[in-house]
Amino acid sequence: MAQLPLGGLAAPLAPSSAPSRRKARTREPARPAAEPAGDPEAAVRAKALLVHKRLCAEYHCPISYFHNLDPVSELVSSLLSHRTRNADSGAAFKRLRERFPTWEDVIEAPTAEVEEAIHGVRWPELKAPRIQEILAQVLARVGDLDLDFLAEMGVDRARAWLEELSGIGPKTSAAVLSFSRLRMPALPVDSHHHRVAQRLGLIGAKVAVGPSHTVLRAQLPGDWDAQTLYDNHEILMLHGQRVCHHRAPRCGACVVRDICPSADHVG
Numbered sequence: 409m410a411q412l413p414l415g416g417l418a419a420p421l422a423p424s425s426a427p428s429r430r431k432a433r434t435r436e437p438a439r440p441a442a443e444p445a446g447d448p449e450a451a452v453r454a455k456a457l458l459v460h461k462r463l464c465a466e467y468h469c470p471i472s473y474f475h476n477l478d479p480v481s482e483l484v485s486s487l488l489s490h491r492t493r494n495a496d497s498g499a500a501f502k503r504l505r506e507r508f509p510t511w512e513d514v515i516e517a518p519t520a521e522v523e524e525a526i527h528g529v530r531w532p533e534l535k536a537p538r539i540q541e542i543l544a545q546v547l548a549r550v551g552d553l554d555l556d557f558l559a560e561m562g563v564d565r566a567r568a569w570l571e572e573l574s575g576i577g578p579k580t581s582a583a584v585l586s587f588s589r590l591r592m593p594a595l596p597v598d599s600h601h602h603r604v605a606q607r608l609g610l611i612g613a614k615v616a617v618g619p620s621h622t623v624l625r626a627q628l629p630g631d632w633d634a635q636t637l638y639d640n641h642e643i644l645m646l647h648g649q650r651v652c653h654h655r656a657p658r659c660g661a662c663v664v665r666d667i668c669p670s671a672d673h674v675g
């Protein structure tokens with residue numbers, strides 16, 4: 409089976425309104441008062457909380473969930489969304505569902521028909537066989553195309569189970585648990601989230617998207633619920649989409665500029 413490149417987890421813009429630029433940008437000290445001197449790990453945890461607080465105010469937490477799919481459907485949706493505009497992956501998912509009423513039908517269909525149904529996404533020729541293969545693996549392991557049992561496993565075990573499927577990494581496993589109707593407290597990290605976290609110094613320049621999941625989750629309180637972790641992912645992603653662009657970030661309009669070591673240094 410051809411290998412699909414792994415990359416950013418696409419997620420749609422949240423339905424919240426555009427952020428107001430009239431807000432005062434600096435309400436807290438640049439260095440949080442609770443930051444223990446000489447403890448870099450505590451300092452980065454304090455900074456992660458301050459970033460969360462500022463961006464939550466900016467993007468109006470709690471952020472609405474954009475899906476309420478069962479976890480198998482969310483898995484397919486996540487696979488389709490890879491490096492694809494949300495509108496295109498959403499349309500492909502809809503066509504796939506209309507053409508094949510059950511996921512079993514997708515497994516049994518000629519791959520060319522699945523590929524035709526998902527046209528419009530990036531790399532449909534790779535995604536079609538991959539979706540069929542992963543659905544077949546789920547069916548073989550579970551005896552059914554139903555992943556609701558993951559809710560009983562806890563986040564760490566559920567993610568490990570999903571990541572045993574071919575080509576499923578931390579982004580997709582976290583997305584399935586967080587975005588689906590399971591609403592489990594997992595933290596996905598997409599390319600926007602990752603870029604903003606790197607520029608803010610929450611993760612090092614050499615920490616790739618995959619390993620960043622563990623690092624960024626460990627900076628946040630262990631008892632945060634699913635909505636709060638979802639908010640954390642969404643606000644960092646939104647900040648990357650709207651302000652901290654890949655090229656030419658708008659540092660002058662950034663509510664975390666005073667605590668960002670990259671401010672005005674990214675070209």
Ligand code: SF4
Binds near residue numbers: 660668669
């Ligand atoms: S100050 Fe600039 S580089 Fe830093 S997070 Fe804001 S937009 Fe990104």
